[in-house]
Amino acid sequence: MRHQKHIIAVFGGREADQKLLEEAEHFGQLAAEAGWIIICGGKGGIMEAVCRGVDAKGGISVGLLPEAKDIEANEYVGIPLATGLGYARNEVLALACHAACAFGGKYGTLSEIAHALNNQKPVAAVESWKIQGVHECNHAWEAFEWIQTQLK
Numbered sequence: 001m002r003h004q005k006h007i008i009a010v011f012g013g014r015e016a017d018q019k020l021l022e023e024a025e026h027f028g029q030l031a032a033e034a035g036w037i038i039i040c041g042g043k044g045g046i047m048e049a050v051c052r053g054v055d056a057k058g059g060i061s062v063g064l065l066p067e068a069k070d071i072e073a074n075e076y077v078g079i080p081l082a083t084g085l086g087y088a089r090n091e092v093l094a095l096a097c098h099a100a101c102a103f104g105g106k107y108g109t110l111s112e113i114a115h116a117l118n119n120q121k122p123v124a125a126v127e128s129w130k131i132q133g134v135h136e137c138n139h140a141w142e143a144f145e146w147i148q149t150q151l152k
Helices: 019-033 047-057 086-096 107-118 140-148
Strands: 006-010 037-040 058-066 079-082 099-104 123-126 132-136
Touching: 006 019, 006 079, 006 107, 019 037, 019 047, 019 099, 019 123, 019 140, 037 086, 037 107, 037 140, 047 058, 058 086, 079 107, 086 107, 099 107, 099 140, 107 140, 123 140, 132 140
Parallel strands: 006 037, 006 099, 037 058, 058 079, 099 123, 123 132
Antiparallel strands: none
16 A cells, blocks of 8 residues: 655735734644645745745745646645646646635635635635635634544
């Protein structure tokens, strides 16, 4: 049997309040401690916060950047991948993951959630879109624990 690490996508916007950024960073720390690989959009805001958390615990984060060059990746992304796909990279994030967690966000986050749900991926959310199929959580640790149950 082949051992495979869990790949967890984190969806969220470039703008978020300090509390939500701290929640995303905590989620990144928990994910790294669990040995999960985090994939995200690789830019600022929520994406930077989760990568900062992963980096602090020595984990692996992958940033799927919308541009054709990786110069706009946040400084904490472990592996920046320039895709040149623009917003189409949202579907790639959703397809590549085993589960996802959304933090806040606007329409880009909504599209990522929709792609994940369309592909039967479990999605947790902290202060994000309240739509059918998304498991609402109050804190990062709650989202982490719920996702953990979905991966078994």
